[in-house]
Amino acid sequence: MPRDLRQLSLGDLRRRFVDDGETPSPQLLNRLRRDPRSGARALYAALRRRQERAREERLRLAALLNFERVLWKSGVVRIAGVDEVGIGPLAGPVVAAAVVFPPGTEIAGIDDSKRLDPGRREELAIEIRGRAAGIGIGRAEVEEIDEINVYQAGLLAMRRAVEALPQPPEHVLVDAREIPGLPMPQNPFDKGDGLNFSIAAASIVAKTHRDRLMNELDRDYPQYGFARHKGYGTADHQEAIRRHGPCPLHRGSFPVLRELCGEYSPRFYRLKARLDDAAAGGAAALTRFEVELATEWDDLGGEEQRKLRLLVGRRWQAI
Secondary structure (H helix, E strand, O other): OOOOOOHOOOHHHHHHHHHHHOOOOOHHHHHHHOOHHHHHHHHHHHHHHHHHHHHHHHHHHHOHHHHHHHHHOOOOOOOEEEEEEOOOOOOEEEEEEEEEOOOOOOOOOOOOOOOOOHHHHHHHHHEEEEEEEEEEEEEEEEHHHHHHOHHHHHHHHHHHHHHHOOOOOOOOEEOOOOOOOOOOEEEEOOOHHHOOOHHHHHHHHHHHHHHHHHHHHHHHHHOOOOOHOOOOOOOHHHHHHHHHHOOOOEEOHHHHHHHHOOOHHHHHHHHHHHHHHHHHHHHOOOOOOOOHHHHHEEEEEOHHHHHHHHHHHHHOOOO
């Protein structure tokens, strides 16, 4: 390389080190830093920013992989990260994934699936599937959710995901809880899908799998828009339920379904409409509504009370 960067094409340097991603040497960076040309200084700044982002990603990955590396070093090879998605939606199954990586695996960009846009999730899911030593998928169907409750259904889906692995894991890492019925050691991580590499990978696989499933189910029930909201309780989904009623994919045990289908008392819907009017009138009107609500509180059902208490709290937060 010529000693004087004025003899080099900055365009060639940009294509080589920015567009193609080649790693610049410390000598090149130092020469760019000292070069008086504005283009050279801009190129230096861009390469330094890229280096800093790469350093931050290495540190983040090292933190995510800390527990796996301890286990790998101790001789534990098959470590399964497990996570579920679909606890909150009004429709569709809960889906869980279990992912086992060969020791030493690193994948840049792995993170909690909720922090990633759909395109990036799909890219990472492909890479995870290509590099994993084993992947298991488990589901809990709507009928099971309604029978045993959605929290237990999530545990059931995660157990099925572990049992679906090609080989039983030696150790399980799971988000926020322990999975009943598994014989191997487990470690729960609070918010593990953002703190642990294998759990984050499982969250990505589970999310992309469930999203594809809801896209397929949208073709069977196009009036609900499952491809758009994946079964979550968006405003347009709730309106579709009011208009068409629930379908077999809807979780009938969820109180909001009964509310949307008009199964609560006339008093509840009257008070809910009054609450909407009061919220528009500000704090004084909302306070008057709470006084009115107290006079009719004992005539409401338990689910109706819980829903109105929740709605009142939300209205206060919005003021």
